[in-house]
Amino acid sequence: MHIDMGMLVLIFIINFAYITLNTVRFLLVMRGYRYFAAFASVIEITIYVLGLSLVLNRLNNPINLVVYALGYGVGVYVGMVIEDRLALGYTMISVILPDPKSSLPGVLRENGFGVTQHAAYGLEGERLELEILxxxxxxxxxxxLIKDAAPNAFVIAYEPRYISGGFWLKRVKRRNARRKKQ
Structure with a gap:
């Protein structure tokens, strides 16, 4: 059995590129970037068909299939790393503090974060609950910042699907007004 290293590298690179793009496209769809996702899917399917045809036309060499699978695995990982670095969208953080007089809300506001705070009551008494978008x-x-100011805080993060009004709307309007003046 002849092993064509050039073909193996090509199969790996093509499937790696396809799956990386596939992972990023999927995450773009989940975050609402429909047009970018649609454009990425055109490139993605072209790469997919090319890579699959290379492997299917060379099934007599099982190493081709193994390299195809390796490209898949590495592509998933790299796609997630890229998406993490792009950091698209927003996160909603709920923080429950054991000290109702904590200075954390002020620290976060000084650092540019919008914080909504309210009193809460837990198993062990009064708490301070913060919501940060x-x-x-x-x-x-x-x-x-949370860990430094309140190491005992209970923190939960989730991704909001819809945002309207409040701190963010005001910030966007101010930014757009500044751009119009320039």
Missing amino acids: APRKNERRLYG
């Missing part, structure tokens, strides 16, 4: 690109910095 932040761009995903600022998520790690936000977690760092």
Whole structure:
């Protein structure tokens, strides 16, 4: 059995590119970037057909299939890393603090985060609950601020599907007004 290293590399690269693009496209769809996702799907399916035809035309060599599968696995991982770096969309963080007089809301506001706070009551008494909406690109910095100021905080994060009004709407309107003046 002859092993064509060039063909193996090509099969790996094609499937790697296809799956990386597939993963990013899927995440774009989930985050509501429909037009980008549609454009990516055109490129994605072209790469897919090319890669699949290379493997199907060379099934006599099982190494081709193994390399195709390796490209798939690496592509999924790299696609997730790319999406994580792009950090598209927003995250909603709920923080429950054991100290109702915590300085964390002020710290977060000083760092540009919009914070809604309200009193809460838990098993062990009064608590302070915070809700923070932040761009995903600022998520790690936000977690760092929370951990530094309130290491005992209970933190839950989730992705909002719809945002309207409030802190974000005002910020966007101000930014657009500044752009019009320039």
